[in-house]
Amino acid sequence: MSIQQINSFVAEEWLAPAEGARPISSAITGAVMAEAGNDALDTTAMLAHARAHGGPALRAMTFHQRAKMLKALALYLGERKQALYDISFDTGATQSDHLIDIDGGIGTLFVFASKGRRELPDAHIYLDGGLEQLGREGRFLGQHVCTSLQGVAVHINAFNFPVWGMLEKLAPSFLAGVPAIVKPATSTCYVTELAVRMMLESGILPEGALQFVAGGLGDMLDHLGAQDVVAFTGSADTALKLRGHPNLLSNSVRFAAEQDSLNASILGPDVTPEAPEFDLFVKEITREMTAKAGQKCTAIRRIIAPQGLVQPVIEAVSARLATTRIGDPRDPATRMGALVSTAQRDDVLAKAALIGSEAERVFGDPDDLPMSGQGGFVSPLLFHCADPDAARRVHDTEAFGPVSTVMGYRDPDHAVTLANRGGGSLVTSLITRDGDVARQVVLGAGAWHGRIYINNADSMKESTGHGSPMPHMVHGGPGRAGGGEELGGIRGVMHYMQRTAVQGSPDILTAIGGRWVPGAREIKGPAHPFTRRYGELSIGETLHTGAREISLDDIEHFAQFTGDTFYAHMDEDAAARNPFFPGRVAHGYLLLSFAAGLFVEPNEGPVLANTGLDNLRFMKPVQAGDSIRVRLSVKAKTPRSAEYGEVRWHVTLFNQADETVAEYELLTMNAF
Template sequence: MKVKSYLMGAWREGQGEGVPLRDATTGEVLARVTSEGLPLAEALAWGREVGGRALLALGFPERGRRLRALAAYLSEHKEELYRLYATTGGTRRDAWYDVDGGIGVLYSYASLARNLPEGNFLPEEENLPLSKDLSFQGRHLLGPKGGITVQVNAFNFPVWGLLEKFAPAFLAGVPTLAKAATPTAHVAEGLVRRMVASGLLPEGSLQFVAGGLGEALEALDHRDSLYFTGSKATADRLRRHPAFLERGAFFNAETDSLNAAILGMEAGEEELQRLAEEIAQELAIKSGQRCTAIRRVLVPEDRLQALLQATQARLEGLRLGDPREEAVDLGPLASLEQKAEVEGAVAALLQGGARLAWRHPGRADGAFFPPTLLLAEDPYGPPLHQVEAFGPVATFFPYRTLEEAVGLARLAGGMLAATLATPDPEEARFFLEGLSGHVGRLHLLNRRNAHSSTGHGSPLPRLLHGGPGRAGGGEELGGMLSVRRHLARLALQADPLTLQALTGEYAKGGEKPATVHPFRKPYEALEVGETLWTHRRTLTEADIALFAHLSWDHFYAHTDEIAAQKSLFGRRVAHGYFVLSAAAGLFVDPAPGPVLANYGLEGLRFTEPVGAGDTLQARLTVKAKRPRDEKTGVVEWAVEVVNQEGKTVAAYTVLTLVARQGTGDAP
């Protein structure tokens, strides 16, 4: 039996004998993996054309809704993936991190879509006036590249690795071709089969290959991207391909690194014990086969033995065995080949100056590798900061000063993650300044957050996942950061009417006079740029006094004539929030209608003082709109309040919930 690939809307089997895929515990051959003879170049072109067109037809909000529905669907069928997962050497807890963690990424990116506009363009910053009369303006815009993203995944996270790359690409409207690592390709195949069976993915939005990429790289160009997770050596070889050096395809790498855990000098016993727990957990989850796992532990020399012993105490009780057995805590490594690599790395570390401090007495047969703690009293041997044992192995290093600790951490040449255990903000600041260019994520652990921390090795969808140097120099996740990386940035220059028509956001000079009060219109009927000038209101001394009494705001500039005359205003002025309230009274239509609620206020600025005798008028403009759900949409209104001289005294954005047409919420 062979693991099949899903290309151009059909499941296909590669030619030739292929590479055996074995059960990590028993060594039984489960399937064979090959992509020989598969039409990968044609699949890329098909994905761009068919998948790209289908995704862009949906727009951001609908793609977000489908991600949410897909997450719910996979949650209902995750037990199938759990059963497959046991054959990779992973325990049920390991499967939870991979399967449920991947589903969580889908939910996270689905929630981002609620704040995205309809269509496929994301405006950036504000409009830039390029002429005095505003007839020529500019705007930075993110839009579709028209390409495809290829993802090359590592063996250790066949589910999470695929979904963490798929979700931002799908939300951005970019089709995906996912390549699985051979040792866990059958799990990835099971995932993709479920995703396709859900019926939620447009044709061509996801393709899957088990085996090598073959000719696929030759078909990449400037529209495309490749997201890689794996070894630095493979990443370095890939990034030199002409697809990236000559044709301009985007390359992103996330590679294994020698991540550090550091016990600060100001750490107390609680921080020491919590860091020991963190180290033990990093060696136990997936038997230490995580790119973010702790490989080096830096400890003040007078506390080295205490942290070693505390870590050992947490590892001693772990049970190694077949992950299908309920009482087992650690399974084997993914393969015999992986075990041989870890054994070779440990030998190199021992030869480089480390010594064995402790080794778990559990199983070492087959692909099993017991948790192992090494100690390097001389912390400067080059292999100690260059060789990674990709398994349940950590090396402890003593340090004497904070400067030495930072220097040792830097010797790794770039890390995905580092944990610093300290309760002291100044010590944390020292390490932040020293490591900010050497690590992608700094996890600060102390007695105040230990109960709620998600842990050293857990990348979060809303935060950056990646790191400099040896860690690959790439960026994944990060919420909207990763969505934007799938889009093309361009500078758009146009007249205001064209600019707001293309961006979906109001541009000054593109106003369209309202013939009906905008608050009388349902969401669909509102046009960006639609503008209402209100009637006027002249402020009185009584207005200011009554607002002070109502709000209890008796600040001297509003209530003390003598003090106010000596202020920067030179007179008593109205409260800024009275101006805000008065403006609402000018532009709000009081009768029941499609506008359901005030949803928020952003960017408020008071630009000119207002006093008794001044006359105010407001301009209300539809700034932008986006659907929220089937019944409501969010409308952003640009509000500008001017005085009798035409000067702007306040400007801000009001957000309202507006009923959609035919929902019954609008009278």
């Protein structure tokens, strides 16, 4: 059998293993199948290449261009994922495990691509929050902005997800405009290398955006600076060593860790063995014990059930585990494959023995190794801890494999206490239909867990599962889970950006942010703005309308026509008793309707649709005899397709005394 050479990609060149190379064994057979590592890698050249080429190229692109790049990568990988499936079997993963890793990673690219287009501007600067008025008359303002870091993201990934683990870090990094150097765990780096080759061969990424290290990082951490980021997934011990690196500390290098996690699942006190939620609880547990052979950072390690249901839970989980077929992951009938290596198998069994010193083993035999003991195969092991309050190891020992412990609780507060004994987790789940119990658990456990997954018969058909981090939500957790927040949509992108407080005049903030700020210079267009196409409109282009008087007949007609006969519009005495009104007032929506009548151009033109309004505020009531006029300004523009773009208009309604009576942002789709 030939030994595969796993290469590193350094400054646009593939380098073969050399001195310092380590052997890689098949999880199925235990035989050496590949080698990776090269102690002579020039890490300073890698960093310099990323900073000189990858960073500037990515930062030159807008958020939308980077989002399109992510979508193109996802499509490209999706067309070639069979090759990734085929090579992944040697990691011990089954076909269903491949879907979690490979399809999950590709799906994460799609999500960030979509969020980048929908939630970020087609620009280089992200505006974080609203304006802050720092001067009395609004001539000096503040705005928080986020810009791309000008360094390199060093991504250090775990062995269990060689594709998803890489892509879930690359997606927010690339969307932020920061190049990456990927260093996967050596034991499964051959899968990551193939995915990297695919992305590089696609021609989608600019030069220097992506480099790859197979093996050790060498002295790379010694050369990082304040603009760089280290994102790590792995053990707490390794995270502690990396986090404490003198150079990272002295340069305040951003460091994010997603590490050990003693995740728990709680069965609500309202659930009975006959309820569908009980079966759901059991299915979640067995799935999390056997998917990826339990090698998931989100797997359920502690099963917390009401005291009276401990034995039924043990029996039900054991019965399902007994039907789990363990074997060669290439066999479609196999439901659980192997641990990644014999070394990992030995570590899991050693950790299980520690748990066994405080808990009784109720299912599985550590001495009965499937597949005649070859490779990393091991049977699921279920324990029961009769005294979880006195136990220590069941709450701080993570056997990173198909190992879990059942324990009983007295009441919801006790369940929360047990869940929190893990010292911080990525996820705790709760199976209940009781909203009060759910609230009690969130209040008591929220501070210790990055995600609380609550499920019952109402949501179980659509739920994504206890162990599935979704790119829309933060993935991370406090305490022993690392304290980081990977993913989370745009929150994950912000990890690779710098938030800066910018202060200045309305004109200055308009120029920086690309969004018109009230008080900034107004541009008078050559024609009504609704007659002009998307590309012809300028930020700040403003229309001032004539005035329209509001009559009592208008108010009464609007009330009868719409059915909105609220007393403030119809009863003078009752309205006068309301501290908000001087007497009868016009409907707010009447004002909006009349405002549209003042600024809308009725003829067919480039305005295709009104898609909504945001941030509507009514500041001052309008009475019969008052008049209103409108200021309509182009606030921002965002392309949405090849045919049209979204125009955000700032709309302000003034009364006859030039006082602001209402304000909102109107959204229209305009043809290019």
